[in-house]
Amino acid sequence: MANIPVLEIFGPTIQGEGMVVGRKTMFVRTAGCDYSCAWCDSAFTWDGSAKDDIRQLSAHEIWSELTQIGGKKFDHVTISGGNPALIRAIGELVELLHENGVKVALETQGSRWQDWFEQIDDLTISPKPPSSRMETNFDVLDDIITRLSSKAREMAPSLKVVVFNEEDFHYAKEVHARYPDIPFFVQVGNEDVHTSDDGELISTLLRKYEDLIDRVVEDEMMNDVRVLPQLHALVWGNKRGV
Numbered sequence: 001m002a003n004i005p006v007l008e009i010f011g012p013t014i015q016g017e018g019m020v021v022g023r024k025t026m027f028v029r030t031a032g033c034d035y036s037c038a039w040c041d042s043a044f045t046w047d048g049s050a051k052d053d054i055r056q057l058s059a060h061e062i063w064s065e066l067t068q069i070g071g072k073k074f075d076h077v078t079i080s081g082g083n084p085a086l087i088r089a090i091g092e093l094v095e096l097l098h099e100n101g102v103k104v105a106l107e108t109q110g111s112r113w114q115d116w117f118e119q120i121d122d123l124t125i126s127p128k129p130p131s132s133r134m135e136t137n138f139d140v141l142d143d144i145i146t147r148l149s150s151k152a153r154e155m156a157p158s159l160k161v162v163v164f165n166e167e168d169f170h171y172a173k174e175v176h177a178r179y180p181d182i183p184f185f186v187q188v189g190n191e192d193v194h195t196s197d198d199g200e201l202i203s204t205l206l207r208k209y210e211d212l213i214d215r216v217v218e219d220e221m222m223n224d225v226r227v228l229p230q231l232h233a234l235v236w237g238n239k240r241g242v
Protein backbone atom coordinates (compact mmCIF):
# COMPACT_ATOMS: atom_id res chain seq x y z
CA MET A 1 0.00 0.00 0.00
CA ALA A 2 1.28 3.36 -0.97
CA ASN A 3 2.04 5.88 1.72
CA ILE A 4 0.87 9.40 2.27
CA PRO A 5 3.21 12.09 3.71
CA VAL A 6 1.31 13.51 6.69
CA LEU A 7 2.19 16.53 8.85
CA GLU A 8 -0.89 16.95 11.00
CA ILE A 9 -4.03 15.06 11.96
CA PHE A 10 -6.35 17.07 14.21
CA GLY A 11 -9.93 17.73 15.23
CA PRO A 12 -12.77 17.63 15.61
CA THR A 13 -12.92 21.34 14.89
CA ILE A 14 -14.98 23.42 12.49
CA GLN A 15 -14.22 24.05 8.84
CA GLY A 16 -13.22 27.71 8.97
CA GLU A 17 -13.36 28.46 5.25
CA GLY A 18 -15.44 28.30 2.13
CA MET A 19 -18.33 26.17 0.96
CA VAL A 20 -18.89 24.19 4.17
CA VAL A 21 -17.82 26.85 6.65
CA GLY A 22 -18.86 25.96 10.18
CA ARG A 23 -19.12 22.21 9.46
CA LYS A 24 -17.69 19.98 12.18
CA THR A 25 -14.74 18.15 10.68
CA MET A 26 -11.38 16.46 11.27
CA PHE A 27 -8.28 17.62 9.32
CA VAL A 28 -5.53 15.65 7.65
CA ARG A 29 -2.71 17.91 6.46
CA THR A 30 -0.28 16.49 3.92
CA ALA A 31 3.31 17.61 3.33
CA GLY A 32 4.61 19.15 0.11
CA CYS A 33 3.39 21.81 -2.30
CA ASP A 34 4.12 22.69 -5.92
CA TYR A 35 3.54 26.37 -5.04
CA SER A 36 5.25 28.70 -2.56
CA CYS A 37 2.71 31.47 -1.98
CA ALA A 38 4.20 34.65 -0.52
CA TRP A 39 1.61 34.67 2.27
CA CYS A 40 1.03 30.93 2.83
CA ASP A 41 -0.35 30.33 6.32
CA SER A 42 0.86 26.70 6.18
CA ALA A 43 4.39 27.23 4.82
CA PHE A 44 5.73 24.59 7.21
CA THR A 45 4.21 22.01 4.85
CA TRP A 46 6.70 22.89 2.11
CA ASP A 47 9.53 25.18 3.39
CA GLY A 48 11.53 22.43 5.11
CA SER A 49 10.96 23.79 8.64
CA ALA A 50 8.87 20.75 9.67
CA LYS A 51 10.55 18.11 7.53
CA ASP A 52 11.42 15.99 10.58
CA ASP A 53 7.73 15.82 11.52
CA ILE A 54 6.58 14.27 8.23
CA ARG A 55 5.22 10.75 8.68
CA GLN A 56 4.65 8.32 5.82
CA LEU A 57 1.29 6.76 6.71
CA SER A 58 -0.99 4.30 4.95
CA ALA A 59 -4.68 5.09 4.53
CA HIS A 60 -5.44 2.57 7.31
CA GLU A 61 -2.95 4.20 9.68
CA ILE A 62 -4.53 7.61 9.03
CA TRP A 63 -8.01 6.22 9.65
CA SER A 64 -6.83 4.57 12.86
CA GLU A 65 -5.33 7.86 14.10
CA LEU A 66 -8.47 9.81 13.14
CA THR A 67 -10.62 7.49 15.24
CA GLN A 68 -8.07 7.49 18.07
CA ILE A 69 -8.20 11.31 18.24
CA GLY A 70 -11.80 11.95 17.21
CA GLY A 71 -13.54 8.87 18.60
CA LYS A 72 -17.07 8.79 17.30
CA LYS A 73 -17.35 12.56 17.38
CA PHE A 74 -16.95 13.13 13.64
CA ASP A 75 -18.41 12.12 10.28
CA HIS A 76 -16.46 14.51 8.02
CA VAL A 77 -12.76 14.78 7.19
CA THR A 78 -11.04 17.64 5.38
CA ILE A 79 -7.83 16.86 3.52
CA SER A 80 -5.57 19.88 3.11
CA GLY A 81 -1.86 20.61 2.87
CA GLY A 82 0.36 21.59 1.21
CA ASN A 83 -1.19 20.35 -1.99
CA PRO A 84 -2.86 16.96 -1.44
CA ALA A 85 -3.41 16.78 -5.21
CA LEU A 86 0.27 15.82 -5.57
CA ILE A 87 -0.46 12.49 -3.87
CA ARG A 88 -2.06 9.69 -5.82
CA ALA A 89 -2.47 7.41 -2.80
CA ILE A 90 -5.05 9.76 -1.27
CA GLY A 91 -7.59 7.95 -3.45
CA GLU A 92 -7.25 4.96 -1.08
CA LEU A 93 -7.90 7.19 1.94
CA VAL A 94 -11.01 8.73 0.35
CA GLU A 95 -12.34 5.24 -0.37
CA LEU A 96 -11.66 4.04 3.16
CA LEU A 97 -13.35 7.10 4.70
CA HIS A 98 -16.43 6.56 2.54
CA GLU A 99 -16.55 2.87 3.54
CA ASN A 100 -16.77 4.13 7.11
CA GLY A 101 -19.61 6.53 6.37
CA VAL A 102 -17.39 9.62 6.54
CA LYS A 103 -17.75 12.51 4.09
CA VAL A 104 -14.60 13.98 2.59
CA ALA A 105 -13.58 17.54 1.74
CA LEU A 106 -10.47 18.62 -0.14
CA GLU A 107 -8.53 21.90 -0.25
CA THR A 108 -6.35 22.36 -3.32
CA GLN A 109 -5.19 25.20 -5.58
CA GLY A 110 -6.16 23.73 -8.96
CA SER A 111 -2.65 23.15 -10.33
CA ARG A 112 -2.95 19.34 -10.62
CA TRP A 113 -5.66 16.82 -11.41
CA GLN A 114 -6.22 13.47 -9.67
CA ASP A 115 -8.89 10.95 -10.71
CA TRP A 116 -9.98 10.66 -7.07
CA PHE A 117 -11.22 14.30 -7.19
CA GLU A 118 -14.45 12.83 -8.55
CA GLN A 119 -15.04 11.02 -5.25
CA ILE A 120 -14.68 14.12 -3.05
CA ASP A 121 -17.88 15.39 -1.42
CA ASP A 122 -16.81 19.01 -0.81
CA LEU A 123 -14.07 20.05 -3.23
CA THR A 124 -12.62 23.54 -2.88
CA ILE A 125 -10.33 24.88 -5.56
CA SER A 126 -8.42 27.98 -4.59
CA PRO A 127 -6.54 29.54 -7.53
CA LYS A 128 -3.92 32.02 -6.43
CA PRO A 129 -4.11 35.80 -7.05
CA PRO A 130 -1.13 38.03 -7.99
CA SER A 131 -0.16 38.87 -4.38
CA SER A 132 0.80 35.20 -3.89
CA ARG A 133 3.44 35.62 -6.65
CA MET A 134 2.22 32.37 -8.17
CA GLU A 135 1.04 32.12 -11.78
CA THR A 136 -2.26 30.35 -12.52
CA ASN A 137 -2.07 27.83 -15.36
CA PHE A 138 -5.55 28.35 -16.79
CA ASP A 139 -5.18 25.39 -19.18
CA VAL A 140 -4.89 23.08 -16.19
CA LEU A 141 -7.65 24.86 -14.27
CA ASP A 142 -10.00 24.79 -17.29
CA ASP A 143 -9.37 21.07 -17.57
CA ILE A 144 -10.10 20.43 -13.87
CA ILE A 145 -13.32 22.49 -13.94
CA THR A 146 -14.47 20.80 -17.16
CA ARG A 147 -13.87 17.32 -15.78
CA LEU A 148 -15.71 18.09 -12.55
CA SER A 149 -18.60 19.86 -14.26
CA SER A 150 -19.23 17.06 -16.75
CA LYS A 151 -19.96 14.62 -13.95
CA ALA A 152 -23.63 14.29 -13.12
CA ARG A 153 -23.06 13.96 -9.41
CA GLU A 154 -24.35 15.36 -6.18
CA MET A 155 -20.90 16.70 -5.50
CA ALA A 156 -20.24 20.16 -6.88
CA PRO A 157 -16.89 21.93 -6.58
CA SER A 158 -16.46 25.51 -5.43
CA LEU A 159 -13.90 28.19 -6.16
CA LYS A 160 -12.34 30.30 -3.42
CA VAL A 161 -10.01 33.22 -4.08
CA VAL A 162 -8.08 34.87 -1.25
CA VAL A 163 -7.98 38.66 -1.65
CA PHE A 164 -5.28 40.94 -0.22
CA ASN A 165 -5.54 43.97 -2.51
CA GLU A 166 -7.22 45.59 -5.51
CA GLU A 167 -5.23 43.53 -8.02
CA ASP A 168 -6.31 40.32 -6.29
CA PHE A 169 -9.93 41.46 -6.39
CA HIS A 170 -9.61 42.03 -10.12
CA TYR A 171 -8.17 38.51 -10.48
CA ALA A 172 -11.08 37.12 -8.43
CA LYS A 173 -13.52 38.79 -10.82
CA GLU A 174 -11.76 37.23 -13.81
CA VAL A 175 -11.91 33.76 -12.28
CA HIS A 176 -15.60 34.15 -11.40
CA ALA A 177 -16.41 35.41 -14.92
CA ARG A 178 -14.51 32.49 -16.47
CA TYR A 179 -16.44 29.87 -14.46
CA PRO A 180 -19.80 31.57 -13.79
CA ASP A 181 -21.62 28.32 -12.88
CA ILE A 182 -19.23 27.30 -10.10
CA PRO A 183 -20.15 28.56 -6.60
CA PHE A 184 -17.71 31.38 -5.91
CA PHE A 185 -16.18 32.57 -2.62
CA VAL A 186 -13.84 35.42 -1.82
CA GLN A 187 -11.85 35.10 1.40
CA VAL A 188 -10.08 37.70 3.51
CA GLY A 189 -6.28 37.43 3.31
CA ASN A 190 -4.35 37.20 6.59
CA GLU A 191 -1.26 39.38 6.22
CA ASP A 192 0.30 38.45 9.55
CA VAL A 193 0.42 34.66 9.82
CA HIS A 194 3.01 34.69 12.63
CA THR A 195 1.66 37.13 15.21
CA SER A 196 0.44 35.75 18.54
CA ASP A 197 -1.39 39.00 19.36
CA ASP A 198 -4.89 37.60 18.74
CA GLY A 199 -6.71 40.82 19.66
CA GLU A 200 -4.78 42.91 17.15
CA LEU A 201 -5.02 40.20 14.45
CA ILE A 202 -8.75 39.69 14.87
CA SER A 203 -9.59 43.39 14.72
CA THR A 204 -7.43 43.76 11.60
CA LEU A 205 -9.11 40.75 9.96
CA LEU A 206 -12.58 42.08 10.76
CA ARG A 207 -11.66 45.46 9.25
CA LYS A 208 -10.39 43.70 6.11
CA TYR A 209 -13.59 41.63 6.02
CA GLU A 210 -15.64 44.82 5.98
CA ASP A 211 -13.44 46.22 3.18
CA LEU A 212 -13.94 43.06 1.14
CA ILE A 213 -17.70 43.13 1.72
CA ASP A 214 -17.72 46.77 0.54
CA ARG A 215 -15.87 45.84 -2.66
CA VAL A 216 -18.29 43.00 -3.46
CA VAL A 217 -21.37 45.04 -2.59
CA GLU A 218 -20.30 47.81 -4.97
CA ASP A 219 -19.44 45.55 -7.90
CA GLU A 220 -22.09 44.49 -10.39
CA MET A 221 -19.88 41.64 -11.64
CA MET A 222 -19.87 40.14 -8.14
CA ASN A 223 -23.55 39.51 -7.41
CA ASP A 224 -23.56 35.72 -7.09
CA VAL A 225 -20.65 35.65 -4.65
CA ARG A 226 -20.11 34.77 -0.99
CA VAL A 227 -17.69 36.79 1.15
CA LEU A 228 -16.07 35.07 4.11
CA PRO A 229 -13.29 35.52 6.64
CA GLN A 230 -11.26 32.57 7.91
CA LEU A 231 -13.56 31.77 10.81
CA HIS A 232 -10.88 29.77 12.63
CA ALA A 233 -8.56 32.81 12.53
CA LEU A 234 -11.26 34.92 14.20
CA VAL A 235 -11.67 32.32 16.95
CA TRP A 236 -8.12 31.03 17.46
CA GLY A 237 -5.81 33.48 15.65
CA ASN A 238 -2.77 31.82 14.07
CA LYS A 239 -2.85 28.78 16.36
CA ARG A 240 -1.89 25.52 14.64
CA GLY A 241 -3.95 22.33 14.80
CA VAL A 242 -7.39 23.98 15.03
Ligand SMILES: C[S@@+](CC[C@H](N)C(=O)[O-])C[C@H]1O[C@@H](n2cnc3c(N)ncnc32)[C@H](O)[C@@H]1O
Binds near residue numbers: 081083084160162
Ligand atom coordinates in the same frame (compact mmCIF):
# COMPACT_ATOMS: atom_id res chain seq x y z
C1 LIG B 1 -2.85 26.32 3.22
S1 LIG B 1 -3.87 26.06 1.81
C2 LIG B 1 -3.67 24.32 1.50
C3 LIG B 1 -4.47 23.81 0.31
C4 LIG B 1 -3.99 24.25 -1.07
N1 LIG B 1 -2.57 24.28 -1.17
C5 LIG B 1 -4.56 25.61 -1.42
O1 LIG B 1 -3.83 26.59 -1.34
O2 LIG B 1 -5.72 25.65 -1.77
C6 LIG B 1 -5.55 26.13 2.46
C7 LIG B 1 -6.29 27.41 2.17
O3 LIG B 1 -5.71 28.46 2.92
C8 LIG B 1 -5.69 29.62 2.13
N2 LIG B 1 -4.67 30.51 2.67
C9 LIG B 1 -3.35 30.28 2.77
N3 LIG B 1 -2.70 31.31 3.34
C10 LIG B 1 -3.65 32.24 3.62
C11 LIG B 1 -3.61 33.54 4.21
N4 LIG B 1 -2.45 34.10 4.62
N5 LIG B 1 -4.78 34.21 4.34
C12 LIG B 1 -5.95 33.67 3.92
N6 LIG B 1 -6.05 32.44 3.36
C13 LIG B 1 -4.91 31.74 3.20
C14 LIG B 1 -5.36 29.08 0.75
O4 LIG B 1 -5.66 30.01 -0.27
C15 LIG B 1 -6.25 27.86 0.71
O5 LIG B 1 -7.54 28.24 0.29
Ligand SMILES: Nc1nc2[nH]cc(C(=O)O)c2c(=O)[nH]1
Binds near residue numbers: 017081
Ligand atom coordinates in the same frame (compact mmCIF):
# COMPACT_ATOMS: atom_id res chain seq x y z
N1 LIG C 1 -10.50 25.20 11.21
C1 LIG C 1 -9.78 25.21 10.09
N2 LIG C 1 -10.42 25.40 8.91
C2 LIG C 1 -9.66 25.35 7.78
N3 LIG C 1 -10.09 25.46 6.52
C3 LIG C 1 -9.04 25.30 5.68
C4 LIG C 1 -7.90 25.07 6.43
C5 LIG C 1 -6.60 24.75 5.81
O1 LIG C 1 -5.56 25.04 6.38
O2 LIG C 1 -6.63 24.20 4.72
C6 LIG C 1 -8.28 25.12 7.78
C7 LIG C 1 -7.63 24.94 9.03
O3 LIG C 1 -6.41 24.77 9.16
N4 LIG C 1 -8.42 24.99 10.15
Ligand code: SF4
Binds near residue numbers: 033035040042043045
Ligand atom coordinates in the same frame (compact mmCIF):
# COMPACT_ATOMS: atom_id res chain seq x y z
S1 SF4 D 1 -0.80 26.55 -2.68
FE1 SF4 D 1 -1.68 26.39 -0.62
S2 SF4 D 1 -0.16 25.25 0.64
FE2 SF4 D 1 0.81 25.78 -1.32
S3 SF4 D 1 1.96 27.62 -0.83
FE3 SF4 D 1 -0.03 28.30 -1.63
S4 SF4 D 1 -1.41 28.49 0.13
FE4 SF4 D 1 0.40 27.36 0.78
Ligand SMILES: [Mg+2]
Binds near residue numbers: 041042
Ligand atom coordinates in the same frame (compact mmCIF):
# COMPACT_ATOMS: atom_id res chain seq x y z
MG1 LIG E 1 -5.23 26.95 7.20
